Every structure is written in structure tokens, then in C-alpha cells.
Amino acid sequence: MQWGSASDFFAMGGYGLYVWTSFIATALCMGWEVLALWRRRAAARAEQRAALLGGMDETAT
Amino acid sequence: MNWSKYSAPQAFYPLAGRLIPWFSVMAVALMGVGLYMGFFVAPTDFQQGESYRIIFVHVPAAWMSMFLYVVMAIWAGVGMGLNARLSFMMAQAIAPTGAMFTFLALLTGAMWGKPTWGAWWVWDARLTSELILLFQYAGVMLLRTSIDDMRRADRSSAVFSLVGVVNVPIIYYSVQWWNTLHQGASVSMSTGSKMAATMLMAMLIMTVAFWLYSIAVILARVRCIVVERDSLLVWDEKPAVSQEVVEVR
Incomplete structure (x- = not known):
């Protein structure tokens, strides 16, 4: 362990801006990808469901 | 076990659904x-101070960007050869994740380049x-x-991705073939590692984690693609609804 304090840790020996930008950007990209997939899945399933039920209504009437 | 049955989207869809949680948990x-x-x-x-810690996202992202391109091209090739729908869907599902890692490799590389170069x-x-x-992923x-x-x-995007595979060895060997500002490989099959053991360990663990993450999101995306392409898909619906649909038909 090479960090004396929390501020020491966040400073990253003066490279904090570069190190934290890299890690936060990576986390944001991954989080965004997972969220986008979640929404895409919900949309696809909603459409599928509508198609299924819509098809049923057509044949029922 | 007969694995070939999973080349059918109907069989692959529930299998992928069962695998995603495992890969996600292990990745996290x-x-x-x-x-x-x-x-x-x-x-x-001792040379780069703390700035080197960018390596723990930069190298795994860069490796994944190249590796995923090759896997995408292989699926595209299998799709072309066997005319298999699921293979094309796999290739389609890999591209966005590969592009994301390419973008991240470039971005974190810039974050490393500024303080060191x-x-x-x-x-x-x-x-x-x-x-x-990155342009190749965008092109596909x-x-x-x-x-x-x-x-x-x-088929068109499969041909495009197959032709583009030539760039992967160029990226990989660029630091040997040309005199580059980018540092050479720190990890090599022939000479081993030039890093401290704990640095290397952390980097390899992050690489495996990115790998598992990629598998999880790609499987999730393939499932979306299967549903989007086969709009009247019944097999994953609740049994009651599927039964109703079958009866009405």
C-alpha cells in the first residue's frame, strides 16, 4: 500500500486527472452499454408481444 | 452433448439467457x-510514477478491441461458409462492443500519452x-x-470484416515493424513479462474481467437481435401466452 491518505490516493502522484478520466470513461461506457442493451431488450420484447397479441386479435375477429 | 443443436436460434436463445448472469457476476x-x-x-x-496505472484499463481494452475484431470476422466467415443465421447474428452483436473497446483504447491512450509524451x-x-x-468497426x-x-x-458486412482482418496483425506488430513512440510490448510470449508480478497480475485479471463482460453483453445483444429479426417469436414467451397463440392459430 503506497497511499498515505485519501487525498494522496485521488491525487495519483499528480496524474489524477489522466488516471481518473481513463477509469471513469471506461466505467461510463460499460454502464451505458448495459443500459442501452436493457432498453433495447425491453423495446424488442414489447414489439414482439404487440405482434403476438395483435396477430391473435386479427384471427379472433 | 450435442452442441450443434445450439446453432439454431430457438435453442441458443434460452441457453444464452442462462449464461448471461454467470458471466456478469464473474466479470464484476x-x-x-x-x-x-x-x-x-x-x-x-519507477519511471512513469502513478500514470502507468492507466495500463489496467488501456491494455485490456486494446487487447479486446483486436481480439473481438478477429472473433467477429471468424463468425462472419462461418456465416458465409455454412450460411448460418446465428453466426451472422453473433458477428452483428460483437461489432458495437468491439468499437467501444477500440474507442476506450484510443481515449485511455490519449490520457496516457499527454503526461508521458x-x-x-x-x-x-x-x-x-x-x-x-475504429473506422473498420464503424464501416461494418x-x-x-x-x-x-x-x-x-x-454477407456484405461479413466480406468487409473479413478483408479488414489484415489490420489486426499490423496493429499488433506495429511497435516492432516501425519506430514508434508507443512503447513496445511489455508482455510477450517469447520473452515473458518485463513488469512487476503484481502489476502483471492486476492487468491479466482486468483482461479476463473485460473478456467475461464482453461475453455477457454480446450474448445479451444476440438475444435482442434474435427477437428483432424473428418478430413472431414464441419460444421465450410465458407458456400460457404461447399456448394461447398456438391454439388460436
Whole structure:
């Protein structure tokens, strides 16, 4: 362990801006990808469901 | 066990659904371990100070960007050879994740380049060929969306991705073939590693974590693609609804 304090840790020996930008950007990209997939899945399933039920209504009437 | 049955989207869809939670949990756990090791166990680099810690996202992202391109091209090739729908869907599902990792490799590389070289970007062989890889991913995805006929879109983007594979060895060996500002390989099959053991360990754990993450999101995307392509898909619906649909028909 090479960090004396929390501020020491966040400073990253003066490279904090570069190190934290890299890690936060990576986390944001991954989080965004997972969220986008979640929404895409919900949309696809909603459409599928509508198609299924819509098809049923057509044949029922 | 007969694996070939999973080449049918109907059989693959529920299998992928069961695998996703496992890969996700393992990815998150390994990222936790990798970040802990990277920030608290690995020592400060004697030359680059703390800035080297970018390596724990930069190298895994760069490796994934190249690896996923090759896997995408292999699926595209299998799709072309066997005319298998699921293979094309796999290729389609890999492209966005590969593009994301290429973007991250370039971005984190800029974050590393500024403090170590004094420049965000240089037109060095490694950086330029990696930027071309990003354009290749963009090309594969744009080509697909620009063609309405699904089968033609599959085949065109497959040809595009197969031709582009030549760039992957160029990226990989660029630091040997040309005199680049980008540092050479720190990990090599022939000479082993030039890094401290804990640094290497943290980097490899992060790489495995990114790998598992990629598998999880790609499987999730394949499932979306299966549903989107086969709009009247019944097999994953609740049994009651499926039964109703079957009866009405």
C-alpha cells in the first residue's frame, strides 16, 4: 500500500486527472452499454408481444 | 452433448439467457479484484510514477478491441461458409462492443500519452492503425444498416470484416515493424513479462474481467437481435401466452 491518505490516493502522484478520466470513461461506457442493451431488450420484447397479441386479435375477429 | 443443436436460434436463445448472469457476476467480481490489485497492491512505477496505472484499463481494452475484431470476422466467415443465421447474428452483436473497446483504447491512450509524451495524439503506427480499426468497426456497422435486405446486409458486412482482418496483425506488430513512440510490448510470449508480478497480475485479471463482460453483453445483444429479426417469436414467451397463440392459430 503506497497511499498515505485519501487525498494522496485521488491525487495519483499528480496524474489524477489522466488516471481518473481513463477509469471513469471506461466505467461510463460499460454502464451505458448495459443500459442501452436493457432498453433495447425491453423495446424488442414489447414489439414482439404487440405482434403476438395483435396477430391473435386479427384471427379472433 | 450435442452442441450443434445450439446453432439454431430457438435453442441458443434460452441457453444464452442462462449464461448471461454467470458471466456478469464473474466479470464484476474480477473487476473488483483487478481494481483492488491495480490501485492498492501494485507498486508505483519507477519511471512513469502513478500514470502507468492507466495500463489496467488501456491494455485490456486494446487487447479486446483486436481480439473481438478477429472473433467477429471468424463468425462472419462461418456465416458465409455454412450460411448460418446465428453466426451472422453473433458477428452483428460483437461489432458495437468491439468499437467501444477500440474507442476506450484510443481515449485511455490519449490520457496516457499527454503526461508521458507531452501529446494527446501522434500519428504513430500503433495509434494510426488502431484508429483505422475504429473506422473498420464503424464501416461494418454502417454497411449493415445501409442495406435493407437482411441476407445481403449480413454477407456484405461479413466480406468487409473479413478483408479488414489484415489490420489486426499490423496493429499488433506495429511497435516492432516501425519506430514508434508507443512503447513496445511489455508482455510477450517469447520473452515473458518485463513488469512487476503484481502489476502483471492486476492487468491479466482486468483482461479476463473485460473478456467475461464482453461475453455477457454480446450474448445479451444476440438475444435482442434474435427477437428483432424473428418478430413472431414464441419460444421465450410465458407458456400460457404461447399456448394461447398456438391454439388460436
